[in-house]
């Protein structure tokens with residue numbers, strides 16, 4: 001018996017939306033029950049929240065204090081500086097979206113959508129006039145009085161413009177990475193300014209606050225903890241016992257202690273270590289506490305990556321005559337770091353949220369601002385509005401980051417080689 | 418043919434322990450320039466350990482190893498010098514997955530030999546043509562088949578223009594249909610006069626290409642001879658038994 005073998009497609013298991021629903025939500029009686037139960041739960045919570053948000057919530061507390069929420073006690077006539085930083089980030093983001101594409105482009109799109117939404121909101125509230133000096137100075141030179149809507153529009157234009165002009169320039173990748181690193185330094189200089197300088201007067205870190213401070217705490221500590229963590233991870237694998245023991249002690253001690261303790265300790269102990277004339281303020285102390293804390297976790301992440309590199313890689317490199325330092329820098333670390341990107345993003349997310357602990361050492365980061373706003377007599381009893389707002393901001397950024405890490409994991413093929 | 422060149426590898430009474438485990442028990446072996454030596458023997462007999470002592474991936478604890486006139490000691494300058502003269506190909510390829518084929522090959526010539534990028538790329542391209550995969554130059558290792566990866570690994574080792582090539586079971590991790598493409602490259606290399614030590618159980622390759630074969634068992638060099646002698650008339654029972662097992 002001879003039969004011709006036809007090629008047939010896979011069996012059709014689902015017919016459109018209904019098929020999908022049936023298979024995933026109503027396949028068995030208990031699945032159906034669970035579906036109905038969860039739908040009811042989600043509905044009752046969400047509907048209440050939405051009804052509340054649009055009817056009885058008094059969002060005036062947010063718009064009246066928006067500058068505080070965004071930049072805290074940063075001097076109003078200097079708020080153009082954080083705006084400029086944002087503009088720089090938008091520009092780099094646009095370039096990155098074009099050069100890397102993929103997830104980063106999705107981010108660029110989301111950012112553009114966010115700007116567009118915010119422009120509309122700003123126009124609605126702020127109007128075209130400058131009566132409400134929302135996130136700008138009521139007076140002074142022209143660049144100090146630029147209304148938020150204009151700043152946002154500039155950001156949107158920079159983002160889209162940079163994207164359009166850099167499309168297909170794959171060769172810019174390493175230059176762009178350098179620019180991001182440079183922007184980190186520029187940001188700090190721009191926000192901090194200089195003593196006795198009229199154009200960029202010094203704004204001590206004690207005056208940083210709100211979302212700006214939250215971001216700076218998280219970014220500074222993660223960026224600085226990255227190289228430190230790598231050094232500790234390498235040190236932990238060192239053949240020199242003294243180095244090795246020091247690294248193990250550091251990592252295990254720090255990881256065995258809650259962040260709050262470390263924050264208290266850096267508040268008290270950092271001044272003891274530093275020479276008398278070098279006074280560091282609260283923010284720097286908190287930043288270094290978070291940096292030391294994160295470095296220990298980063299070290300463990302990196303160590304995980306280092307361990308995952310097969311010894312064959314190192315042997316092959318040695319067999320080619322490459323020396324120890326070169327092998328570590330160009331063979332081992334690039335592979336190890338690539339593997340730990342998702343874990344590092346996870347670390348960043350948890351650090352981003354843990355910055356709220358800085359309120360206990362009296363810093364006015366986002367949550368701290370929320371609490372100080374609630375302490376004002378005219379906003380008594382508006383806890384729900386304030387905390388929902390703060391939580392929403394944390395959620396948006398954390399979600400964006402975990403989405404990014406998830407997509408990165410796929411793109412880098414972590415786990416596959 | 419073998420036996421013409423000068424002695425390029427001289428091993429005298431080489432011993433190696435892993436903690437208490439005595440893995441190499443006094444190996445004496447001399448390899449001449451241009452010679453193709455096949456090392457075979459049961460798993461765990463110390464074949465890998467032995468050829469890895471030759472480029473100091475493993476350190477021997479007694480005896481002497483002299484490669485190209487340089488004795489292997491703790492002096493790292495000697496080790497660096499010797500590693501430049503010896504190429505090694507591993508069972509599991511060990512290509513650098515984060516670098517392209519081209520970058521894998523040019524890395525060491527640029528950073529160790531200090532060649533210009535253009536010269537290194539030129540040499541790499543010639544080698545890729547020699548191993549038959551010039552079109553794969555800009556792919557990443559993961560995009561290649563096992564046989565192609567191993568050929569890149571050979572090209573990578575050859576790019577350093579070594580005087581000696583070590584092969585540690587280069588075809589053991591390959592699917593049967595890819596073994597031949599790698600053996601062909603090795604045969605061609607042997608014909609070009611390269612000094613080669615190959616740990617392999619590809620007896621067809623040994624029979625047609627090797628000048629000499631050595632049988633390892635229990636950390637000792639049990640028997641050596643030309644392929645003719647080894648296949649037709651092995652002297653030791655252990656050699657006979659092992660050959661009967663792998664030749665069926």
Ligand SMILES: Nc1ncnc2c1ncn2[C@@H]1O[C@H](COP(=O)(O)OP(=O)(O)O)[C@@H](O)[C@H]1O
Pocket residue numbers: 435438440458459460461462463464465466467
């Ligand atoms: N890094 C190591 N540490 C401890 N024992 C090892 C190590 N490498 C190999 N050995 C042991 O040394 C012996 C010889 O191994 P090997 O040289 O790999 O044998 P072969 O290559 O002939 O199969 C084996 O008993 C093996 O278990």
Ligand SMILES: [Mg+2]
Pocket residue numbers: 464465466586
């Ligand atoms: Mg072996």
